[in-house]
Amino acid sequence: MQLYTLNPFNELERLERQINRAFNEIAGDDNSRNWSIPIQLEEQAEAFILRALLPAINRDDLDIEVTRESVAIAGEYHKPQPGENNKRFYSEFPVGKFRRTLSLPLPVMNSDAKAEYQDGVLTLTLPKAPEAVHRVVKLNVFGDSQPQQLEPESSQS
Numbered sequence: 001m002q003l004y005t006l007n008p009f010n011e012l013e014r015l016e017r018q019i020n021r022a023f024n025e026i027a028g029d030d031n032s033r034n035w036s037i038p039i040q041l042e043e044q045a046e047a048f049i050l051r052a053l054l055p056a057i058n059r060d061d062l063d064i065e066v067t068r069e070s071v072a073i074a075g076e077y078h079k080p081q082p083g084e085n086n087k088r089f090y091s092e093f094p095v096g097k098f099r100r101t102l103s104l105p106l107p108v109m110n111s112d113a114k115a116e117y118q119d120g121v122l123t124l125t126l127p128k129a130p131e132a133v134h135r136v137v138k139l140n141v142f143g144d145s146q147p148q149q150l151e152p153e154s155s156q157s
Contacts, residue, residue, distance in 0.1 A: 037073065037100050046133060048104060048126040055120035056093065062122065066110040071124065074099040106132040 042049040052073055054062070065072040076097045082089035107129040114125045 037098060039073075039100065039102060041102065043105070047128055048106075048108060048124075050102070050124040050126060052100070052122040052124075053120065054117070054122050057120075059117045062117070064115055064122075064124070066108070066113045066124070066126065068107040068110055068129065070101055070103050071126070072099065072101040073122065108132075 038053045040051040042051075050071060054075070057075055057077055061075045061078070063072075063074040065074075074097070077093065077095050079095045080091050080093055104126070108126040109129050110126075112127045116123045116125075
């Protein structure tokens with residue numbers, strides 16, 4: 001059995017978006033719809049992997065800004081055009097500009113960030129800053145009270 005946490009504010013926000021969408025459609029203002037792109041953030045040992053779901057958007061319409069503390073993804077969906085043979089055309093695709101900013105839990109090296117866009121998924125690889133990477137140091141414990149120097153390990157081939 002799965003447990004779900006109920007957040008009444010999420011439901012109110014969803015209702016507000018639906019009401020805004022309805023009023024915008026009546027007014028014919030497609031560019032002011034309230035919507036946001038879904039994202040996924042995964043922390044790995046040396047980097048963060050951020051994925052954003054952006055189906056049917058041209059990579060030239062994306063603007064990505066990475067700082068040490070945050071990532072901003074902006075872009076624009078253009079209004080789909082019906083084909084010549086269509087008698088009826090209905091679309092629920094979002095249109096207009098969007099911007100999503102995400103604060104990162106640790107600093108990253110923004111100059112080494114990489115972006116890839118494939119099959120409607122934007123993948124950003126954000127290497128962690130050296131001071132944020134947890135380094136593991138192996139210590140040897142000796143039984144006597146005299147400190148001992150560790151000899152460097154010789155490489156065996």
